[in-house]
Amino acid sequence: MTTWFDSPADAAKRLHDSGYLADTATATTAYLAGALEKPLLVEGPAGVGKTELAKAVARATGAELVRLQCYEGLDEARALYEWNYKKQLLRIQAAGDQSWEQTHDDIFTEEFLLTRPLLTAIRREEQTVLLVDEVDKTDVEVEGLLLEVLSDFQVTIPEMGTVSAVRRPFVVLTSNATRELSEAVKRRCLFLHLDYPDAAREKEIVVSQVPGVADRLAAELVETVARLRELELKKAPSIAESVDWARTLVALEVDDLDEEAVGATLGVVLKHASDQDKALAALRGHQAGARRR
Amino acid sequence: MALLDRHIAFVEALRAAGLPVSLSEDLDxxxxxxxxGLADREALRAGLAATLVKREGHRTSFDALFDLWFPPLLGAGVGGHGAPPEDEDDRTAEQVAQVLRTEVEALRQELSQALQDEDADRLRELTQEAVGRFGAMPGRGQGLSSWSSYNALQRIDPDTVVLRLARALMAGSDDRRPLSEELAMRTATRRVEGWRRQVEGEVRRRVAEEKGAEHVARTTVRPSVDRIPFTAARRGEIEEMRRQIYPLARRLASRLAKEQHARRRGPLDFRRTVRASVSTGGVPLTTHHRPRRPHRTELVVLCDVSGSVANFAAFTLLLVYALQEQFSKVRAFTFVDDVAEVTGEFRAGADPEETLTRLTESARHASLWGRTDYGRALREFRSRFGDAVGPRSSLLVLGDARSNYTDPRLDVLRDLADRARHAWWLNPEATAQWDTGDSAASQYGEVVPMVECRNLAQLTAFVHDIV
Incomplete structure (x- = not known):
């Protein structure tokens, strides 16, 4: 029996130490995921640190991260395990006059098994964080596959029998909510919705991620980004993009986020032409107001 | 009430509010x-949310119910702002009013200071004070008194506080930069709005304490956004729904793409199949297929934009246009008693807010006398835009079929429906209300299939089915 975190406060502190600033809800849920040994489903807009949370848990607990990146068309052979077909062929050819029965038993053994992330995570004896990234991108069939793994932490291989987890991994699933996951998967998971952080926390994140950014610049930047998010853009700027923006400004040695600087670097945070136009119009109005006084 | 009973009642209330909580989630x-443990209320909230709420849209309902079942404090709290004693008779009415005015003024002053400093603890105290002092509603007898957020907010008048706060923000202070006028107003409005919600929550809490949480949950907790009826949505909720449209369309589009992918397997892709068979020693274990060309519908939307159903029409149009790539062509017409084409108002990637404003303006073009007249509108539509409906197009009529007792002109609708490939009628009223008053729902329903479509959930389901 392993413990991941001692308490929500412990979770918050250790995540903070490993460079992830978690709020109460995130820390509590991360603690519960460890304490109840339940998978954690993290949902939210792109770039709010869903994947980063899994990495931070791995760093904070000294566990190894096993990652399964999901995409359309992902199947059992890529997610779970696969028989090394070519090697099996060689083995059969090399068998010579050995009886078929014997060869048959030989080629379905450990040696010919290629383990993929899900099986790897379950068979590891050390502490493991299993990250199933962008689970909403997969087909519905893969969800069925995940069910067995997530509820019982075991995998059934017809030729070898059932492999159970020696030590339960800390499972994090992330989703951008491009599609509703099935109720069955949701029921087995703890759910955490990550959203854009408030200004104070975002500033803290920017300052901790970007060395050399001035406090005042960070505050201005966070304020502008918060304003951009209010604008109903096609793609609202994410935390990752505010961090990128701060890096850009530091690299260009800009210390004041005036209209000119915003205009020149807005491409870092907004990636649609129509969004940029809209944002510039809105920000110009705001700055003109500031100058008038 | 024992803790377990309270927990079970809470889960029951969540289910009643439309959250699908299963037994295993309850156990979790x-x-x-x-x-x-119960020491930290916010941790408890996070823990319960993580195990019970699996959809972000349900979070608002959850929070409202959590505040009712696990209130932050009991009674008037330690500070003790109960209802004011009522027997101070030796003063004249004038004097009482005078005292009250100064009290209100002092509270406003403190409130705008606390909002300016964003002092959460002080704000909580002020919320309790405001409700305790000014929110009491005299009851008819002992124990029947109640609380009202309307009373409290009326006295304090949040708009004054917004102005005062905005002025303070524009002036700036030692450790804060002064803000521009527009930004200050925006910030002030947002903060006061947040405080107003606190007051409403506090009133709910006090009422729940006196009358039981179940009672309050039944009467005040609103359903989640996708279940709010279009015709009964409040202003804030309409905004919330508008924000939901694009994510909804995106989800719907990706679901459709996936389903079409799975459903439509075209002819064998010989090259890819042979290429794939190389890795299995020349045996084609898996076959590959070319995707089949998707069939796309041409859609003609005819919508009633008279006051009562304008919201519904607007949302449907927005959703249809957000899904534009699923259709080969979309034409939209609005009517009240005359018809106007609004196809040009929708452009790919346009701002939904602007589109809605333009749509409301178009309602003026669509009305001569401003009284809904379905018969006339249908006739006009057939004579002026009749060629829009053809054998490749699907006709979608949106409206409540309330035609002010005029001739419904079923023959015109029948003619249009016959010309089109498919025809549907979406009605934003509950089925139970059809045919009441001036509604001609079932008469039209006999000509084209009529579907009840009261909220975003039903709308999504319908759009998914027709594509």
Whole structure:
């Protein structure tokens, strides 16, 4: 029996130490995921640190991260395990006059098994964080596959029998909510919705991620980004993009986020032409107001 | 009430509010509470949310119910702002009013200061004070008194506080930069709005304490956004729904793409199949297929934009246009008693807010006398835009079929429906209300299939089915 975190406060502190600033809800849920040994489903807009949370848990607990990146068309052979077909062929050819029965038993053994992330995570004896990234991108069939793994932490291989987890991994699933996951998967998971952080926390994140950014610049930047998010853009700027923006400004040695600087670097945070136009119009109005006084 | 009973009642209330909480999730929640303990209310909230709420749209309902079942304090709290004593008779009415005015003024002053400093603790105290002092509603007898957020807010008049706060923000202070006028107003409005919600929550809490949480949950907790009827939505909720449209369309589009992918397997892709068979020693274990060309519908939307159903029409149009790539062509017409084409108002990637404003303006073009007249509108539509409906197009009529007792002109609709490939009628009223008053729902329903479509959930389901 392993413990991941001692308490929500412990979770918050250790995540903070490993460079992830978690709020109460995130820390509590991360603690519960460890304490109840339940998978954690993290949902939210792109770039709010869903994947980063899994990495931070791995760093904070000294566990190894096993990652399964999901995409359309992902199947059992890529997610779970696969028989090394070519090697099996060689083995059969090399068998010579050995009886078929014997060869048959030989080629379905450990040696010919290629383990993929899900099986790897379950068979590891050390502490493991299993990250199933962008689970909403997969087909519905893969969800069925995940069910067995997530509820019982075991995998059934017809030729070898059932492999159970020696030590339960800390499972994090992330989703951008491009599609509703099935109720069955949701029921087995703890759910955490990550959203854009408030200004104070975002500033803290920017300052901790970007060395050399001035406090005042960070505050201005966070304020502008918060304003951009209010604008109903096609793609609202994410935390990752505010961090990128701060890096850009530091690299260009800009210390004041005036209209000119915003205009020149807005491409870092907004990636649609129509969004940029809209944002510039809105920000110009705001700055003109500031100058008038 | 024992803790377990309270927990079970809470889960019951969640289910009543439309959250699908299964038994296993309930058990998880109990275990989470055991692990977390009850010392930290926010941790408890997070723990219960993680185990019980699996959809972000349900979070608002959850929070409202959590505040009712696990209130932050009991009674008037330690500070003790109960209802004011009522027997101070030796003063004249004038004097009482005078005292009250100064009290209100002092509270406003403190409130705008606390909002300016964003002092959460002080704000909570002020919320309790405001409700305790000014929110009491005299009851008819002992124990029947109640609380009202309307009373409290009326006295304090949040708009004054917004102005005062905005002025303070524009002036700036020692450690804060002054803000521009527009930004200050925006910030002030947002903060006061947040405080107003606190007051409403506090009133709910006090009422729940006196009358039981179940009572309050039944009467005040609103359903989640996708279940709010279009015709009964409040202003804030309409905004919330508008924000939901694009994510909804995106989800719907990706679901459709996936389903079409799975459903439509075209002819064998010989090259890819042979290429894939090389890795299995020349045996084609898996076959590959070319995708089949998707069939796309041409859609003609005819919508009633008279006051009562304008919201519904607007949302449907927005959703249809957000899904534009699923259709080969979309034409939209609005009517009240005359018809106007609004196809040009929708452009790919346009701002939904602007589109809605333009749409409301177009309602003026669509009305001569401003009284809904379905018969006339249908006739006009057939004579002026009749060629829009052809054998390749699907006709979608949106409206409540309330035609002010005029001739419904079923023959015109029948003619249009016959010309089109498919025809549907979406009605934003509950089925129970059809045919009441001036509604001609079932008469039209006999000509084209009529579907009840009261909220975003039903709308999504319908759009999914027709594509």
């Amino acid at each position: 929640a109990v275990e989470a509470v055991t692990q977390l």
